[in-house]
Amino acid sequence: xxxxxxxxxxxxxxxxxxxxxxxxxxxxxxxGVLSNADGSAYIEHGKNKILAAAFxxxxxxxxxxxxxxxxxxxxxxxxxxxSVQERxxxxxxxxxxxxxKVIKESLEPALFLELYPRTGVDVFVEVLQADGxxxxxxxxxxxxxxxxxxxxxxxxxxxxxxxxxxxxxVLDLYDAEDKLGIADVPVAYMPSLNAITLLQMDGILxxxxxxxxxxxxxxxxxKIYEMQKEAxxxxxxxxxxxxx
Amino acid sequence: xxxxxxxxxxxxxxQLIEKGKRLDDRGLLDTREIKIEQGLIEKAEGSxxxxxxxxxxxxxxxxxxxxxxPDTPNEGVLTVNAELVPVASPHFEPGPPxxxxxxxxxxxxxxxxxxxxxxxxKLCIEPxxxxxxxFVDIYVLNHDGNLIDASAIAAMAALLNTKMPNYxxxxxxxxxxxxxxxxxxxxHPVTVTTGKIxxxxxxxxxxxxxxxxxxxxxxxxxxDGTICAIQxxxxxxxxxxxxxxxxxxxxxxxxxxxKKLDW
Amino acid sequence: MxxxxxxxxxxxxxxxxxxxxxxxxxxxxxxxxxxxxxxxxLVDSDNKKVNVVALRAFYMPKxxxxxxxxxxxxxFNGWTIDIKAPYTAMLRASDVLSRPFKPQxxxxxxxxxxxxxxxxxxxxxxxxxxxxxxxxxxxLGKITRGQILHVTPTKIPRIIGRKGSMISMIxxxxxxxxxxxxxxxxxxxxxxxxxxxxxxxVIRKIEEESHTSGLTDRITHLLKEKKIxxxxxxxxx
Numbered sequence: 001x002x003x004x005x006x007x008x009x010x011x012x013x014x015x016x017x018x019x020x021x022x023x024x025x026x027x028x029x030x031x032g033v034l035s036n037a038d039g040s041a042y043i044e045h046g047k048n049k050i051l052a053a054a055f056x057x058x059x060x061x062x063x064x065x066x067x068x069x070x071x072x073x074x075x076x077x078x079x080x081x082x083s084v085q086e087r088x089x090x091x092x093x094x095x096x097x098x099x100x101k102v103i104k105e106s107l108e109p110a111l112f113l114e115l116y117p118r119t120g121v122d123v124f125v126e127v128l129q130a131d132g133x134x135x136x137x138x139x140x141x142x143x144x145x146x147x148x149x150x151x152x153x154x155x156x157x158x159x160x161x162x163x164x165x166x167x168x169x170v171l172d173l174y175d176a177e178d179k180l181g182i183a184d185v186p187v188a189y190m191p192s193l194n195a196i197t198l199l200q201m202d203g204i205l206x207x208x209x210x211x212x213x214x215x216x217x218x219x220x221x222x223k224i225y226e227m228q229k230e231a232x233x234x235x236x237x238x239x240x241x242x243x244x
Numbered sequence: 245x246x247x248x249x250x251x252x253x254x255x256x257x258x259q260l261i262e263k264g265k266r267l268d269d270r271g272l273l274d275t276r277e278i279k280i281e282q283g284l285i286e287k288a289e290g291s292x293x294x295x296x297x298x299x300x301x302x303x304x305x306x307x308x309x310x311x312x313x314p315d316t317p318n319e320g321v322l323t324v325n326a327e328l329v330p331v332a333s334p335h336f337e338p339g340p341p342x343x344x345x346x347x348x349x350x351x352x353x354x355x356x357x358x359x360x361x362x363x364x365x366k367l368c369i370e371p372x373x374x375x376x377x378x379f380v381d382i383y384v385l386n387h388d389g390n391l392i393d394a395s396a397i398a399a400m401a402a403l404l405n406t407k408m409p410n411y412x413x414x415x416x417x418x419x420x421x422x423x424x425x426x427x428x429x430x431x432h433p434v435t436v437t438t439g440k441i442x443x444x445x446x447x448x449x450x451x452x453x454x455x456x457x458x459x460x461x462x463x464x465x466x467x468d469g470t471i472c473a474i475q476x477x478x479x480x481x482x483x484x485x486x487x488x489x490x491x492x493x494x495x496x497x498x499x500x501x502x503k504k505l506d507w
Numbered sequence: 508m509x510x511x512x513x514x515x516x517x518x519x520x521x522x523x524x525x526x527x528x529x530x531x532x533x534x535x536x537x538x539x540x541x542x543x544x545x546x547x548x549l550v551d552s553d554n555k556k557v558n559v560v561a562l563r564a565f566y567m568p569k570x571x572x573x574x575x576x577x578x579x580x581x582x583f584n585g586w587t588i589d590i591k592a593p594y595t596a597m598l599r600a601s602d603v604l605s606r607p608f609k610p611q612x613x614x615x616x617x618x619x620x621x622x623x624x625x626x627x628x629x630x631x632x633x634x635x636x637x638x639x640x641x642x643x644x645x646x647l648g649k650i651t652r653g654q655i656l657h658v659t660p661t662k663i664p665r666i667i668g669r670k671g672s673m674i675s676m677i678x679x680x681x682x683x684x685x686x687x688x689x690x691x692x693x694x695x696x697x698x699x700x701x702x703x704x705x706x707x708x709v710i711r712k713i714e715e716e717s718h719t720s721g722l723t724d725r726i727t728h729l730l731k732e733k734k735i736x737x738x739x740x741x742x743x744x
Binding site for chain 1: 341343344346347349350354357358359459461466469470471472473474475476477478479480481482483484487488491492495
């Protein structure tokens with residue numbers, strides 16, 4: 001690891017992007033942005049810009065992937081070549097394959113898979129611009145896209161990461177903090193059921209720091225969850241009563 | 245994937261777990277027998293074969309030469325790949341790595357990389373120009389459950405078995421000399437995977453238990469008690485309390501394993 | 508034992524609706540003795556049953572449902588039909604042709620070909636098999652004229668109205684034949700284009716305002732108005 005000439009968090013506890021340790025980046029959500037998808041959502045989380053679309057339930061292709069007794073969820077997490085500093089090849093990288101898998105596994109617990117045997121739901125996530133924490137933002141958008149498509153869910157799934165930068169456990173790392181920090185802990189959560197559906201970590205944490213990071217990430221998730229509900233309600237807002 | 249296990253068997257497994265037991269007489273937190281062999285592939289710079297119960301994983305380490313990454317000019321390069329070869333299971337098909345083998349490789353990689361168990365700077369030959377590249381290839385030979393832990397143990401054992409060629413740099417030219425130096429390994433990360441069946445946590449899930457369990461969580465830890473990698477997998481979920489419980493189990497089991505293997 | 512909502516409140520999946528002595532109704536589920544919403548919609552309770560009228564849902568086939576579908580493919584012994592559901596439906600040749608047929612592709616495509624619209628009933632459907640359709644009843648079969656519109660399937664009951672009152676009124680006032688597919692596809696056939704357009708605009712209005720009160724009165728008014736407007740027009744000529 002190279003010698004860091006700058007600290008990522010200063011003596012007053014202010015981070016390199018001006019935030020406090022427990023501060024979230026700004027989040028903007030929109031539901032129903034793509035007319036051809038059954039459900040869709042767009043998220044801006046800090047500088048992340050991510051689009052999610054859901055199709056289904058529908059027939060599974062290729063047929064051998066179909067399950068006789070349940071619905072199959074397929075997720076494709078993909079980054080646009082222009083989404084990162086160094087142009088990224090459009091071909092799926094190993095990282096994208098792993099993220100597609102863990103994102104799928106973060107959303108499955110929310111679905112009633114046994115209700116729709118022999119069908120599939122396809123979720124496509126396109127990262128248009130990446131700035132750290134894309135898998136969490138992707139999950140937040142994907143869950144909204146699924147809800148928007150009319151597929152029943154146990155709860156919305158929301159994603160948020162925490163980590164450690166210099167000596168401090170912080171919420172919602174952005175790209176520089178992710179690359180130069182000590183640890184990154186992405187979490188996905190279903191608040192109504194107190195269920196953690198995604199948890200990963202890379203870096204080094206003492207068990208106590210780990211516990212603090214998970215709790216911090218869950219608090220971040222709860223805040224974004226309120227925004228998810230708002231975004232969904234905004235799209236389906238009851239039309240004001242028409243006066244005769 | 246079609247189910248290997250009948251409904252009757254699944255119920256049997258669940259009922260036993262309620263009583264705190266498993267089909268092979270293990271307790272919920274007991275690991276299967278581990279057998280390790282090192283150095284069996286002479287053409288590889290390092291190798292190890294691990295039996296975790298009947299799960300069998302062979303790891304070969306090749307050490308080559310290459311360029312360092314631009315942002316780490318003084319460090320060697322580590323790359324981990326995994327193959328779920330068809331001999332290991334009727335469900336593995338030949339072809340490029342699928343999401344399961346990619347996840348397996350990346351989780352094992354994370355444990356090794358984040359723990360900094362390889363002293364990367366000692367792999368540097370000429371800063372910015374030439375470094376040693378360590379290729380860790382995980383070959384799953386028989387799948388009887390818990391590929392992650394078996395692969396991680398095998399990878400660690402293979403790295404401990406790895407030798408790098410001696411060399412000297414004279415007038416800007418690299419010359420390989422006689423003799424070898426062991427790969428500089430600073431610590432021993434240990435990976436412990438815990439599965440969840442009906443709210444009960446079980447370590448080292450066996451293949452039929454993997455059909456029943458709704459999710460798993462893997463923790464890689466170091467000797468100093470820090471956690472260096474975590475991966476949740478499966479279609480289920482964990483409560484925060486279960487996560488913390490699993491982390492404590494993983495730390496305890498890692499201590500147990502290091503003692504057993506003398507790491 | 509409490510409920511946690513107000514009448515006709517907009518709820519999202521996972522919102523806690525009730526705890527204790529309540530029954531889970533439409534678009535809800537139970538976990539740990541609590542009832543949660545499973546779709547976005549408007550929640551209300553009927554006695555002890557908590558229901559969510561979904562604002563967005565797809566159609567799930569049910570035996571006996573009348574649906575309107577599009578022929579996708581002509582097969583060897585029948586047709587594959589798109590009924591805008593997670594499952595494609597099948598219409599067997601034996602259901603359509605009164606006599607035993609020889610499996611020649613040509614014959615079938617002369618009866619129904621890709622792109623044709625049909626009104627059919629779901630004869631069978633279960634977890635292991637795709638829905639099988641039948642057209643062997645009066646009122647069912649190939650559609651030859653009229654206009655098709657798509658609405659969210661959850662709005663169909665409102666368009667039907669209590670005891671069919673809403674749909675009867677629309678049919679009467681617009682002189683149109685209207686077939687409501689429970690899969691959200693509606694066929695409107697009138698004698699003039701104007702009457703068809705009126706029926707369609709009224710149905711669209713119901714779809715948009717289905718959750719508001721006073722809708723029936725507004726629709727009644729609209730139908731009468733448009734009719735008067737039409738008569739006035741004729742008078743001017």
